[in-house]
Amino acid sequence: MLLTQLQRLVELMGDLGHPGSVVEMPDETAQKALWEVRKAGLNIMMSLKGDGKPVSFIEDCAVPLPHLADYTDALTEVFARHGTRGTWYAHASVGTLHVRPILDMRTSGAQKMRAIAEEAAVLVRKYKGAFSGEHGDGLCRGEWIEWQFGPAINQAFRAIKQQMDPAGLFNPGKIIDPPKMDDGALFRFSPATAPRPYKRIELKPVLDWSAWNVNADPVTEQTTAPGTGGDTTGGLAKAVEMCNNNGHCRKFDAGTMCPSYRVTRDEQHLTRGRANTLRLALSGQLGPDAFTGDAVREAMDLCVSCKGCKRDCPTGVDMARMKVEWLAHDRQRHGHTLKDHLIGRLPDYAAWASRLPWLANLREALPGARALSEKWLGLSAKRALPRFRSDTFWRTRDEAQFATREQTLAAGPAKAAVLFVDTFNGHFEGENAHAAAKVLKAAGYAVHTVTKGGGHVCCGRTYLSAGMVDEARTKAAELVDALLPFAQAGIAIVGLEPSCLLTLRDEALALGLGERAEVVSKQALLFEEFLAREAKAGRLALKLEAIDRPLLLHGHCHQKAFGAVSPILDVLELIPGAKPQLIESSCCGMAGSFGYEAKHHTVSMQMAEAALLPAIRQQPDAIVVADGTSCRHQIADGAQRQAIHAATLLASLLA
Numbered sequence: 034m035l036l037t038q039l040q041r042l043v044e045l046m047g048d049l050g051h052p053g054s055v056v057e058m059p060d061e062t063a064q065k066a067l068w069e070v071r072k073a074g075l076n077i078m079m080s081l082k083g084d085g086k087p088v089s090f091i092e093d094c095a096v097p098l099p100h101l102a103d104y105t106d107a108l109t110e111v112f113a114r115h116g117t118r119g120t121w122y123a124h125a126s127v128g129t130l131h132v133r134p135i136l137d138m139r140t141s142g143a144q145k146m147r148a149i150a151e152e153a154a155v156l157v158r159k160y161k162g163a164f165s166g167e168h169g170d171g172l173c174r175g176e177w178i179e180w181q182f183g184p185a186i187n188q189a190f191r192a193i194k195q196q197m198d199p200a201g202l203f204n205p206g207k208i209i210d211p212p213k214m215d216d217g218a219l220f221r222f223s224p225a226t227a228p229r230p231y232k233r234i235e236l237k238p239v240l241d242w243s244a245w246n247v248n249a250d251p252v253t254e255q256t257t258a259p260g261t262g263g264d265t266t267g268g269l270a271k272a273v274e275m276c277n278n279n280g281h282c283r284k285f286d287a288g289t290m291c292p293s294y295r296v297t298r299d300e301q302h303l304t305r306g307r308a309n310t311l312r313l314a315l316s317g318q319l320g321p322d323a324f325t326g327d328a329v330r331e332a333m334d335l336c337v338s339c340k341g342c343k344r345d346c347p348t349g350v351d352m353a354r355m356k357v358e359w360l361a362h363d364r365q366r367h368g369h370t371l372k373d374h375l376i377g378r379l380p381d382y383a384a385w386a387s388r389l390p391w392l393a394n395l396r397e398a399l400p401g402a403r404a405l406s407e408k409w410l411g412l413s414a415k416r417a418l419p420r421f422r423s424d425t426f427w428r429t430r431d432e433a434q435f436a437t438r439e440q441t442l443a444a445g446p447a448k449a450a451v452l453f454v455d456t457f458n459g460h461f462e463g464e465n466a467h468a469a470a471k472v473l474k475a476a477g478y479a480v481h482t483v484t485k486g487g488g489h490v491c492c493g494r495t496y497l498s499a500g501m502v503d504e505a506r507t508k509a510a511e512l513v514d515a516l517l518p519f520a521q522a523g524i525a526i527v528g529l530e531p532s533c534l535l536t537l538r539d540e541a542l543a544l545g546l547g548e549r550a551e552v553v554s555k556q557a558l559l560f561e562e563f564l565a566r567e568a569k570a571g572r573l574a575l576k577l578e579a580i581d582r583p584l585l586l587h588g589h590c591h592q593k594a595f596g597a598v599s600p601i602l603d604v605l606e607l608i609p610g611a612k613p614q615l616i617e618s619s620c621c622g623m624a625g626s627f628g629y630e631a632k633h634h635t636v637s638m639q640m641a642e643a644a645l646l647p648a649i650r651q652q653p654d655a656i657v658v659a660d661g662t663s664c665r666h667q668i669a670d671g672a673q674r675q676a677i678h679a680a681t682l683l684a685s686l687l688a
């Protein structure tokens with residue numbers, strides 16, 4: 034039916050003298066991609082770094098369509114006269130263009146805002162439009178209501194509001210008796226002339242935030258060099274200030290973001306609530322030392338570092354990275370807990386523990402030990418911890434099956450891969466690493482692993498999650514150095530655990546490791562990203578047996594944040610007969626050590642029950658693929674089902 038109508042439209046446009054003017058897009062994937070352009074457009078506009086930001090105050094003006102072009106031309110001239118330009122976005126078809134001029138509200142923004150609003154108002158009246166055309170008035174446009182409707186109607190508004198709310202409790206200052214739009218006391222970033230001007234505290238960050246520490250010329254769009262933006266917190270505050278309160282993170286369909294809010298429905302457990310708390314702390318509005326005080330700790334407590342906001346927030350607020358920064362400062366002041374050491378230093382003691390697994394696993398065997406671990410370490414007695422085992426990947430691998438460094442470099446990018454075996458797959462689920470090596474070899478690649486003392490080289494992920502940034506830097510530097518020669522030769526670094534491999538593409542770049550980390554990050558690929566890339570290039574020769582069971586996929590949050598879920602689907606579709614179904618879910622709730630902690634157990638299970646576990650229970654005969662170690666544990670705990678890594682599935686199907 035729709036396709037017939039589309040065809041008729043094509044013919045009609047041809048008859049009207051515009052042949053070829055209709056872009057036909059009947060394919061669902063292409064349609065989705067097109068809608069993504071709209072979302073991406075908003076992101077680009079809103080993610081302007083520096084102190085000048087697109088400010089909304091005339092963005093809701095609407096004029097009759099025939100005048101829209103003249104109106105926008107005239108407005109562009111107004112902006113130019115005030116030394117700025119507008120960012121245009123939205124739906125011209127109804128006469129509204131959500132234009133936001135770029136202004137620095139800490140300096141001359143307020144004066145320019147009023148001047149531009151007054152000139153825009155004259156234009157709106159000239160073209161017989163409306164000052165608030167779509168979204169309402171709020172505090173900022175309130176003072177233009179009387180201007181728009183005249184004194185008689187405004188008096189009627191007043192009478193209605195007084196009748197309904199004689200005590201003035203509901204939304205005071207809206208519609209009736211609004212404040213001045215440029216009242217500095219109401220600004221988030223108050224100018225120097227305001228009673229409490231906006232100032233940032235002095236803080237030396239442990240991560241590199243210099244990319245945010247810039248200024249941008251609103252007219253030329255030229256951005257100053259990283260680190261030159263004058264931010265006394267090295268760019269951290271500017272990164273936090275990227276949150277413009279638009280509230281996208283309060284939506285329940287905004288991708289992964291924000292799992293904690295979806296459970297508690299409390300603003301403080303939301304990306305925006307966290308960003309606002311951080312902003313207040315970093316601008317001294319919560320008192321001295323507030324960055325490591327109770328308010329920020331409470332706001333950060335339920336952030337599972339899923340990185341959902343890094344991708345889904347229109348301005349790219351990266352709360353997971355901010356949490357690492359905060360944790361480091363918080364622990365510097367208050368000290369690390371026993372649990373921090375246990376989690377953070379896992380890569381250091383995992384090899385020892387796997388030599389004496391009966392001792393390391395005593396918590397699971399001794400009656401009462403779980404309760405004690407809850408009391409002393411804060412680890413939930415309701416959770417079984419991953420079990421140490423003596424048959425680690427490192428002890429069970431046949432070295433002869435792996436290529437040497439020289440053989441790997443000689444084979445080159447098209448014929449070799451370096452398998453990065455992380456702490457979790459190396460020590461707890463070695464079969465995943467064996468499976469990945471088997472698949473890569475079956476596909477014709479020489480496979481190499483980098484080792485240190487006969488074991489793994491660590492990426493630093495667990496240290497980051499415990500706020501041990503110096504240790505994380507040392508570990509990440511070791512790994513980067515070990516991988517560098519291969520990356521320089523263009524050889525892919527293939528990883529299995531999303532949070533570990535993607536550390537190379539994310540936090541490792543903020544640890545001050547320089548150019549070498551950049552080089553390695555460019556070659557770091559998840560197992561499926563590598564296979565999908567090779568398949569696309571026509572280089573993948575994998576013979577797989579068919580399956581006849583449903584296939585469910587749960588994407589790890591970091592895979593979602595880096596757009597690495599669709600390659601998994603692409604690879605699973607290589608299996609004859611497979612129809613992989615992606616479970617539409619947010620974070621599984623385990624999130625590293627989060628779900629193991631007694632105080633987070635309930636919230637963790639609520640996150641899992643929101644979508645993931647019910648979807649798995651609905652398909653009792655499905656194979657469940659989940660690449661994240663903690664996701665697999667959550668699924669086992671909550672749905673009593675054994676999820677598997679995609680590498681293990683593929684290896685089991687090798688023909």
Ligand code: SF4
Pocket residue numbers: 275276277278279280281282283304305308342345346347348349350
């Ligand atoms: S953190 Fe939330 S409110 Fe702030 S910009 Fe991102 S989506 Fe909008």
Ligand code: SF4
Pocket residue numbers: 289290291292293303304307335336337338339340341342343352353
């Ligand atoms: S990292 Fe995840 S939990 Fe934390 S604020 Fe962002 S979306 Fe929410």
